[in-house]
Amino acid sequence: MQASFLTILAGLGVTCFLIPACGRSSSETPPQAVNESSPEGKLLLTLPRAREADEAVAVRITVGTMAKGARIIVKTAEGDVVGAVAPFGVLPGRKAGSFMVPVPVAAVKDGKVSLQLEVEESTAGKTRAPTKAEVEAANLELMPVSGTPE
Secondary structure, X not given: OHHHHHHHHHHOOOOEOOOXXXXXXXXXXXOOOOOEEOOOOEEEEEOOOOOOOOEEEEEEEEEOOOOXXXXXXXXXXXXXXXXXXXXXXXXXXXXXXXXXXXXXXXXXXXXXEXXXXXXXXXXXXXXXXXXXXXXXXXXXXXXXXXXXXX
């Protein structure tokens, strides 16, 4: 049900700002290492396997501690915003958890996805690359959908 909703939102061009990862906390889903990352927040992630026609792609971002009001903006390699993670209600010093952001099928090339992560703090208004404490892990997941995600 949630996967179908994500596909509909992605198909309509709606940016998903906060999608908790199926109610799981970061302690229930062990963080996986990012395949390749750079200090500028660029990621190169590999699909766990070949995507089927009835599957959508999403990136699971495991978020650690962040400043109050900060959010993580997720962009494609071309600079198109695909979503953002905006944790709220997290106590200071606590980890925010895992969040899913749908990835457009067009962003998948040869089983890999290039993404750019940026942190935008509410006070500064400027963006910067996330620290390892802010983004602990990121990995791609395939989700079944009804109909085709294209």
